[in-house]
Amino acid sequence: MILYTRRVWYNGAMNEYGVMMSEHTSMRVGGPATVFCEPADEAGLILCARAFFRAGMPYFFLGNGTNVIVRDGGYPGAVISVLAALGGAEAKPGGRLTSGAGMSLARASRVAAQAGLSGLEALSGIPGSVGGAVYMNAGAYGHNIADILVSAKAYDILDGKIIMLSNAECDFGYRTSIFKTKPLLILSAEFALSSRAPGEIERDMAGYARRRGESQPLELPSAGSFFKRPEDGYAGQLIEAAGLKGARVGGAQISEKHAGFIVNTGGATAGDVLALAADIKAKVKARFQAELEEEPVIIGI
Numbered sequence: 001m002i003l004y005t006r007r008v009w010y011n012g013a014m015n016e017y018g019v020m021m022s023e024h025t026s027m028r029v030g031g032p033a034t035v036f037c038e039p040a041d042e043a044g045l046i047l048c049a050r051a052f053f054r055a056g057m058p059y060f061f062l063g064n065g066t067n068v069i070v071r072d073g074g075y076p077g078a079v080i081s082v083l084a085a086l087g088g089a090e091a092k093p094g095g096r097l098t099s100g101a102g103m104s105l106a107r108a109s110r111v112a113a114q115a116g117l118s119g120l121e122a123l124s125g126i127p128g129s130v131g132g133a134v135y136m137n138a139g140a141y142g143h144n145i146a147d148i149l150v151s152a153k154a155y156d157i158l159d160g161k162i163i164m165l166s167n168a169e170c171d172f173g174y175r176t177s178i179f180k181t182k183p184l185l186i187l188s189a190e191f192a193l194s195s196r197a198p199g200e201i202e203r204d205m206a207g208y209a210r211r212r213g214e215s216q217p218l219e220l221p222s223a224g225s226f227f228k229r230p231e232d233g234y235a236g237q238l239i240e241a242a243g244l245k246g247a248r249v250g251g252a253q254i255s256e257k258h259a260g261f262i263v264n265t266g267g268a269t270a271g272d273v274l275a276l277a278a279d280i281k282a283k284v285k286a287r288f289q290a291e292l293e294e295e296p297v298i299i300g301i
């Protein structure tokens with residue numbers, strides 16, 4: 001078992017060892033975490049989570065950081081990256097695929113494709129980890145992770161036990177799951193997939209990737225669609241209809257390519273991003289009486 005803590009930042013004073021969360025999130029904003037650790041295996045990860053919990057220190061599990069905004073003052077606690085500890089995906093008999101929570105969804109999808117297992121095609125371009133996708137019930141093009149998940153293995157921080165959750169026990173909803181309300185560390189997930197020729201799966205994955213490239217501002221840092229889909233229509237359509245496309249605060253801008261995305265045009269702070277988001281919400285509410293809700297998880301001070 002290998003456990004290590006990379007660099008430390010103490011009591012509000014950033015020092016040269018501070019790990020900026022802008023380095024670990026796709027929005028490329030955010031101040032330092034008090035402690036950032038990246039255990040190398042599952043045992044180390046559990047030990048680490050348990051130790052911070054027992055010490056009463058706030059902790060946050062980080063996947064690929066593609067749906068997290070950390071405020072500029074940083075995270076006053078331990079950010080625990082799961083990526084190194086929870087890798088690996090494996091096709092199993094009966095059309096099953098198991099994947100570690102730290103595996104990227106893209107790589108897990110490729111493992112499935114090579115084994116002739118279909119079901120992850122539409123999700124393959126989501127840039128997060130399998131654990132992050134389960135936590136968020138990520139979805140795209142009419143498909144959600146909940147549609148294919150059989151079970152999730154998790155570590156219950158309070159009880160100190162490893163548990164298995166069925167699909168129903170994961171309590172999935174639109175971009176939500178039980179993992180948002182209970183202190184559980186997702187370790188791995190099992191998916192039920194169907195047989196299909198690898199070439200056809202890969203062709204569809206390439207098609208979905210092309211659609212993403214055409215409609216999303218992938219060339220600039222972002223956290224994906226910034227707002228959840230409101231009851232009627234799409235956030236991007238409301239934002240565009242409110243005449244806000246291209247609006248900016250500092251280095252944060254509403255993408256010219258897709259009004260549902262806030263992009264970092266260079267040098268944006270979390271303050272810029274959140275001020276722009278607040279402005280969008282106020283203007284969309286005033287114009288259309290629609291309440292927009294942020295999709296990314298926002299943490300820090």
Ligand SMILES: Cc1cc2nc3c(=O)[nH]c(=O)nc-3n(C[C@H](O)[C@H](O)[C@H](O)COP(=O)(O)OP(=O)(O)OC[C@H]3O[C@@H](n4cnc5c(N)ncnc54)[C@H](O)[C@@H]3O)c2cc1C
Binds near residue numbers: 128131185223
């Ligand atoms: C360009 C772009 C396009 C995107 N497109 C889509 C899309 O089409 N559909 C979509 O749904 N999302 C999309 N997203 C958002 C994002 O990729 C997904 O929400 C993804 O599932 C987040 O995974 P992650 O590993 O990055 O999670 P993170 O951002 O690291 O974390 C998200 C949340 O999950 C929790 N978490 C992560 N791993 C674990 C774990 N192992 N155990 C417990 N909690 C955990 C974190 O604590 C955090 O609260 C997009 C983002 C970008 C930047």
